[in-house]
Each structure stands twice: as C-alpha cells, then as structure tokens.
Amino acid sequence: MISGLTIGALIALMCGLDRVAILQVMVSRPIVAAPLTAFLLGEPLVGLQIGVMVELLWLARLPVGAAVPPDDTQVAIGSSALAIILAQRLDTSGIELILLCLLVAVLLGKVGQYFDHFARQHNVRLAKQVDDALERGSLLRAELQHLRGLGSFSLAAIVTYATIMTGGLLLVPLLLPLVQQPLSYSSSWVQLALPLVGIAVILGTINVSRAITLFCASFGMSFLLMWLV
Amino acid sequence: MCLFWHVIFADVAGVKMTTIPRKTRLYIWFRLLLLQASWNFERFQGVGFFYALLPGLRKLYRKEKLLEVSKRYTGYFNTHVYLAPMVAGAVLKLEEERAAGTSEPQVEIADFKEMVAAPYAAIGDALFWGGLRPLVAGIALFFAVKGIFWAPVIFVVAYNLVPAWFRTVFFVHGYRRGMRSVEFIQQHKLPDWAIHTKEAAVVVLGGLSAFMVFSHLTQQQLPSWLGMLTLIPMVMLGLVARKGVSTVLLIFITVGSIFLLGVFWVDMTKLITLLGMEL
Numbered sequence: 001m002i003s004g005l006t007i008g009a010l011i012a013l014m015c016g017l018d019r020v021a022i023l024q025v026m027v028s029r030p031i032v033a034a035p036l037t038a039f040l041l042g043e044p045l046v047g048l049q050i051g052v053m054v055e056l057l058w059l060a061r062l063p064v065g066a067a068v069p070p071d072d073t074q075v076a077i078g079s080s081a082l083a084i085i086l087a088q089r090l091d092t093s094g095i096e097l098i099l100l101c102l103l104v105a106v107l108l109g110k111v112g113q114y115f116d117h118f119a120r121q122h123n124v125r126l127a128k129q130v131d132d133a134l135e136r137g138s139l140l141r142a143e144l145q146h147l148r149g150l151g152s153f154s155l156a157a158i159v160t161y162a163t164i165m166t167g168g169l170l171l172v173p174l175l176l177p178l179v180q181q182p183l184s185y186s187s188s189w190v191q192l193a194l195p196l197v198g199i200a201v202i203l204g205t206i207n208v209s210r211a212i213t214l215f216c217a218s219f220g221m222s223f224l225l226m227w228l229v
Numbered sequence: 230m231c232l233f234w235h236v237i238f239a240d241v242a243g244v245k246m247t248t249i250p251r252k253t254r255l256y257i258w259f260r261l262l263l264l265q266a267s268w269n270f271e272r273f274q275g276v277g278f279f280y281a282l283l284p285g286l287r288k289l290y291r292k293e294k295l296l297e298v299s300k301r302y303t304g305y306f307n308t309h310v311y312l313a314p315m316v317a318g319a320v321l322k323l324e325e326e327r328a329a330g331t332s333e334p335q336v337e338i339a340d341f342k343e344m345v346a347a348p349y350a351a352i353g354d355a356l357f358w359g360g361l362r363p364l365v366a367g368i369a370l371f372f373a374v375k376g377i378f379w380a381p382v383i384f385v386v387a388y389n390l391v392p393a394w395f396r397t398v399f400f401v402h403g404y405r406r407g408m409r410s411v412e413f414i415q416q417h418k419l420p421d422w423a424i425h426t427k428e429a430a431v432v433v434l435g436g437l438s439a440f441m442v443f444s445h446l447t448q449q450q451l452p453s454w455l456g457m458l459t460l461i462p463m464v465m466l467g468l469v470a471r472k473g474v475s476t477v478l479l480i481f482i483t484v485g486s487i488f489l490l491g492v493f494w495v496d497m498t499k500l501i502t503l504l505g506m507e508l
Contacts, residue, residue, distance in 0.1 A: 021266045024310050026362070026388050031369055032381040044378055051381065052373045055366055056434075057476055062358040065307070065350075066270055070476070106480060123269035127276050130303050137296055139283065142303075146280040149267025186491025192445045193483050195370070199434045200463045201479065202363055204470030207355070208427045212467065216460055218435025226443045227453050 001085055004041055008081035009161055011037045015073045016157020020063070020116075021150050030054035030076035037080040043087075047080045049095070050102060053191065054079070056198025057106075060205040068120070071112025071160050078164030079105035086172055095187045096180045100172055102194075108167040112160035119152035126152075248325055249285045256284050257321070258400055261314050273307035278317065285321045289328040298324070301339055308346040309353020311392045316345055318403025319410040326407065341408060352419045360426030361391055367433035374441055438463065 011033065019028040026032065031051040038047025054076045061069035082101040087093045126145045133141035183190075203215050249257075264277040279302035290298050308316055323338045336344070369384035403410040442456040466479060 020268055021263070023262050024265075024392075026385060029362075029366070029384065031366060031373060031384050035378070035381045045376070048373055048376065048378065048380065052370055055370060056363075057480065059363055059366060060470070061476070062354055064354050064358070066273075103481075103484065106477060110477065120269050123267045124271045126267050127269055127272045127303070130276050130279070131300075134296055134300050134303065139287075139295070139299065142299070143280055143283065146267045146276045147263075149269075149276075150263075153266075182492045183488065185495045186487045188445065188449070189487045189491065190484050192441060193487055194480065195441065196438060196459065196463055197466060197476070197479055197483050199438050200466035201470040201476050202434060203431070203463070204467035206363070206427055206431060207359065208424070208431055211431050212464055214428060214431045215435040215438075216464070218432040219439045219460060220457070222436040222439035223443060223453075223456055226439065 001089065004081060004085045005165060007040050008037055008077055008165065009158060011040065012074055012077050012157050012161035013154055015077060016160075017150065017153055019071075019073050019153075019157075021153040028073040030072050033073050034076035034080045037077045038084060041081065041084045043084045046083050046087075046098060049098060049191070050076055050080050050083070053102060053194040056195050056202065058201075059198060060202045068113055068116050071109055071116060074112050074157065074160040074164060075102075075105045075109035078109065078161055078168065081165065082168040082172060086169070086176075090173060090176065092176070092180075094184075095191060096183045097172075097176065099183060099187055099190055100176055100179060101168060104168050104171050104175070105164050108164045109160065111163050112156070115156040115159050116153075119156035122152045123149045248329070249288050249321055253284050253288055254318075254321070254400075254404060257281055257317065258314060258397070260284065261317055261396070261400070264310055264313050272303070272305045274310075274313065275302070275304050275306040278306045278313070279303045281313075281317055282321065282324075286324065289324055304339075306342065306346060308350045309357065311357055311395045312349040312353045312399065314396050314400035315403040315410055315414070316342060316349065318400045318405075319345075319407050320403075322404050322407035336408065345411060349414070352414070352423065355423035356419055356426060357392065360423050360430055361388065364426055364430035364433055367430060367437050370437055371440065374437075374444070 015028040015033045015036075017023075018025060027036070034051035034054065035044055035047035038044050038050070054072055058070050058072045061067075063069050079098075079102040082105065083098045086101065087097055090097075126149055130142045130145045133139075133145060203211055208214070260281040260283075264274050264281060266280070267276045268274060269276075279299060282302055283299065286295060286298055286302075320338055320342055323341065327338070365384055365388040368387065369380050372383055373380035399410075399413075402413045406413060438459070439456070442459045443453060446453055446456050466483070470476070470479065
C-alpha cells in the first residue's frame with residue numbers, strides 16, 4: 001500500500017506541475033494521468049476506464065485569466081490509485097468499486113481548487129521578493145524566487161492528492177458494503193452517463209453558433225451508420 | 230571611427246554592443262516552458278516573462294542598465310502560454326534594436342507587450358483550450374472506449390504537434406519580425422481556425438457519444454433505436470450547464486437518478502415476478 005501511495009504521489013506531483021507551472025504538454029489530462037497511474041500500479045484497464053469517465057467532465061472549464069478550474073488531474077490520479085489499492089485491501093473488484101472511488105474523489109477533489117488558489121495567492125509574495133532582489137541588485141536571487149513558485153504548485157498538488165487518498169481510504173470501505181449491491185444494477189449505465197454529462201456540459205458552454213444542431217446531426221448520422229452497417 | 234565611438238558610448242551607458250546569439254535564444258525558448266512557474270493573482274505570468282527574457286537581456290545590457298531594464302519586465306503580463314514565445318521573440322528583437330541604437334521603436338516595448346498580450350490570450354484560449362483540446366480528447370476517447378491502451382499516447386502526441394509548432398515557429402517569427410509579428414498572426418487567421426476547430430470538436434463529440442451509446446445498447450442486448458432518445462437528456466443537460474449550473478451537481482443528479490432508477494427497476498421486476506408466480 002505504501003508503495004502504491006508513493007507512486008501515486010509522484011505522478012500527482014509530476015502531473016500537477018504540468019497542469020499550470022511547467023511545460024503544459026497535457027500529461028495532466030485525466031485520459032493520460034489516470035492510465036499512467038494505473039499502469040504503474042499494475043492495472044492499466046482501471047486507469048483507462050477512469051480516464052474515459054473523467055476526461056470530458058471539466059474540459060469545458062477553461063483556465064482563462066484568473067479562473068482556477070477544478071482539479072480533474074488529482075481526481076483522476078486519486079481515484080485510480082484508490083480503486084487499485086482498495087481492490088487489493090478489500091479483496092474485491094469490479095466497476096462498482098471504481099465508480100464509488102471516482103465519486104468520492106470528485107467530491108473531495110473540490111478542495112484542489114482551493115489549494116490551487118492558495119498556491120497562486122502565495123506566489124504574490126514571491127513577485128514582491130523579486131522586486132526586493134532587483135532593488136538589491138541580485139538578479140540571481142530574483143530568478144530563484146520565480147523557481148520557488150514551483151514549490152507552491154507542487155505542494156498544492158500533493159495536498160490535494162493526500163486529501164483525496166485520506167478521505168477515500170476512510171470513506172470507501174465504509175460506503176462500499178452499503179452501495180455495492182444497489183450500484184451493481186446501474187453501474188454500466190453510470191459508466192456510460194459520466195462521459196455523456198461531460199459532453200453535454202461542453203455542448204452547453206462551447207462558443208459555437210448552432211452547436212446543438214451540429215451535435216445532433218453528427219450523433220444522428222453516426223448512429224444511423226452504425227445501425228445500418 | 231563611428232563603431233569605436235559606439236562601443237565606448239555603449240559601455241559608458243551600460244549597453245553591450247551585441248545581438249542575442251542563437252544559443253541564448255534557444256535557452257530563452259526553454260525558459261519559456263517555465264513561464265507560469267510563479268503564476269500569481271497580481272502579476273500573472275509577469276515574473277515568468279522576466280525569468281525567460283533575462284539571458285537575452287544579459288547579452289544586451291550590463292550593470293545598472295541591466296537592472297533598470299529587468300525591472301520593466303517583472304510587472305503584470307498575461308497571455309496564452311503557447312503564444313507567449315511569439316511575444317518574447319518580438320520583445321527580444323525590439324530590445325536588441327534599442328540596445329544597438331539602430332532604430333527607436335515606434336511604440337514603447339512595454340506598451341507593445343501589453344497591447345498584444347490580451348488579444349493573443351483570447352485567440353489562444355479559443356483555439357487551444359476551447360477547440361483543439363476537446364477535439365483531440367474526443368478522438369483519443371474513441372480509442373480508449375475501444376480498450377486500446379495507446380489512447381493516452383495518441384492524445385499526447387496528436388495534441389502536442391500543434392502547440393510545439395506554435396511555440397517554435399512563432400518564437401522564430403516573433404524574433405525575426407519584431408513589432409511586425411502581429412501581421413504574421415493576422416496572416417494565419419487564427420480566430421477563424423479557432424471557430425473551425427470548435428466546430429470539428431462538436432462533430433467529433435457527437436460521433437463519440439453515438440458510438441458509446443450504440444456499443445452500450447448492443448452489449449445490453451437492447452434495441453438500438455433507443456439510443457436516439459439519449460439526445461433529449463443530453464441537450465437538456467447542455468442547456469442547464471449553459472445557465473451556469475455546477476458540473477459536480479449535474480454529475481450527482483445524473484448518477485443519483487440512474488442509481489434510483491436501477492434500484493426501482495430491480496424492485497419492480499421482482500414484484501412483477503412475484504405477482505406472476507402467485508397469479
């Protein structure tokens with residue numbers, strides 16, 4: 001379990017930094033982060049399933065200006081790690097456990113937005129320290145202040161991951177016996193519904209004229225083709 | 230004689246008589262990958278922009294002049310992260326011209342930086358975050374839904390081809406053209422591309438939804454035509470989302486409804502079976 005948590009934490013750190021602070025090569029997207037976590041924990045299929053469900057949920061929330069979108073990266077990593085670790089600990093498996101871990105992570109992941117907010121607020125101090133360093137004539141110190149910002153974002157990523165993992169490890173074993181059986185009746189439908197909710201949100205918020213017409217036409221044509229072929 | 234005078238004068242004024250070497254420009258390009266390391270609510274990418282440009286400024290200025298110029302770059306700056314290299318390239322060119330004294334910029338460099346940052350941010354947000362990302366995610370999800378483990382690799386490679394091109398080519402053109410780099414953006418009609426990419430994303434997501442619904446109904450051995458009914462709740466959810474309802478709330482309402490329907494359906498089936506047996 002410790003090794004699983006550590007691997008998850010390392011991916012949470014790496015992907016958390018890619019999200020805002022460095023590169024932005026999109027390894028932080030759930031479709032990448034969740035399968036990567038699950039692959040390193042030995043269950044790639046779990047990560048792929050979670051990646052499909054989470055990827056589109058908050059894709060419509062753009063990181064524009066001062067807006068801080070929900071931390072879907074840590075939700076994806078946390079739910080993948082939780083599902084795999086708890087499957088071993090509780091000696092159970094199946095989509096019900098994955099769904100429960102994901103729903104708990106979605107709720108707990110909300111705090112990630114606040115930690116991200118704190119990190120950005122903390123970095124205001126660094127900007128002032130850059131001014132001080134330049135006043136003193138030290139360019140090197142000014143450069144280092146910028147790099148210290150990576151620490152704030154790293155901390156925000158790790159704390160969000162730790163919150164999801166701690167909450168998940170406490171809540172999921174309590175909730176699973178209560179909901180496993182009833183959830184099994186509808187688990188495959190929930191698995192289908194989550195990406196569709198994400199697509200619906202994108203459809204509602206994307207700034208394209210006649211988006212609904214285009215979507216319905218594409219849906220209808222694809223559906224008809226699959227039906228006929 | 231003139232060159233000798235310029236070298237002496239430049240040294241006295243704290244200005245180096247040089248251009249920015251290619252190696253330094255490459256170093257700046259790499260530093261731009263860390264543009265948002267100290268992103269904050271007061272100056273956004275301001276400190277990061279200063280951090281990226283510093284190696285170039287070091288080649289152009291020295292001592293007090295270097296500190297004075299550096300201070301101009303630590304203020305507010307915010308643009309799209311993939312288009313920032315173009316602004317950086319253009320600013321470097323302008324600083325180079327000013328340091329060499331070859332021409333005085335028509336607009337102050339700081340003003341130019343501010344003028345282009347906001348429009349570039351708007352273009353970049355629409356093109357990359359609003360268009361390209363959903364489009365490539367939709368394509369990669371087709372592979373993921375089919376259970377192909379390479380789906381994440383397909384996403385990362387396909388997505389990054391475009392930003393990598395923008396980050397590199399636009400930085401080079403920004404440096405070559407200086408203030409005229411704005412024309413380069415205009416030539417490429419990026420706002421039009423943003424709209425086309427978004428439209429393509431909507432079409433791909435429509436196809437993806439149909440594919441997921443059709444596959445699920447086939448697995449459940451249910452009539453395929455039922456899938457067309459999916460459009461009703463999806464359009465309704467889309468309209469609700471447009472009103473600003475939180476995604477988390479929509480998730481829990483949807484999951485809760487399906488969960489309750491599932492339980493209700495099983496209970497009803499049991500009841501009908503029980504009544505049928507008694508009858």
